Amino acid sequence: MNILDKIVAYKKIEIQSAKKHVSYINLEESEFFHRDVLSFKDFLLDSSRTGIIAEFKRKSPSKGIINDNVTVKEVTTAYAAAGASALSVLTDRQFFMGRKTDLARARRANSIPILRKDFMIDEYQVIEAKALGADIILLIAAILTPAEIQQLASLAKSLDLNVLLEVHNLEELERSLNPNLDAIGVNNRNLADFTVSVETSYQLAEHIPAEFLKISESAISDPETIKQLKKAGFNGFLIGENFMKQADPGAAMREFVKEL
Secondary structure, rough: OHHHHHHHHHHHHHHHHHHOOHEEEHHOOOOOOOOOOOOHHHHHHHOOOOOOOEEEOOEEEEEOOOOOOOHHHHHHHHHHHHHOOOOEOOOOHHHHHHHHHHHHHHHHHHOEEEEEOOOOOOOHHHHHHEEEEEEEEEEEEHHHOOOHHHHHHHHHHHHOEEEEEOOOOOOHHHHHOOOOOEEEEEOOEEOOOOOOOOOOHHHHHOOOOOOEEEEEOOOOOHHHHHHHHHHHOOOOOEEEEHHHHOOOHHHHHHHHHOOO
């Protein structure tokens, strides 16, 4: 059983517990459920912004604690001020030290799109994402069947949420495409063994249909890499660890953006 299998197994238990504590009705009565969702595409293609989806992440299974000395409000507002096109907030607690309240706090403090970064396997999580103030949900092809992707993406669209599909290889990409997706994210990190290579993005770029936004995720630590990825047709760049491993992630992003 690899780390991804362990995460999904734990997630199933976690979701059943959440359903017992917070009902669907409770979620639909939350403060953010009926807010107008922000357009991922509009912000990502806005020429006054960077295309960077800046991530708030305290910990990862591969690296351990990255930074648990900063608050989600201070980091995400600094990211937004530095030109982030969107924010990514980890809500998985067991493996990433994320919290659902992190997303709600980021929402209250920011007016750019927010991605709920989690391992989505159940419709409850999609409704929960809307209730927490997310604009975008992440669907990971490696843990979902094409039918499950269709089901979850369709529900997300009915709630006006944007959908980012994450793939790691051509097989995942080809079996997972459907009209309810807004963006395809190529994860340069192998979730089975956590090795990283930005070559994955270059290899898959030409296979992503033109109607989808193209996002490169992970392994981006050099502004020059973003320049090359833009030439390859990518619109967005998810960066977390590179900023979060610094004492002041917002300042790290500002310095990074200067070189763009």
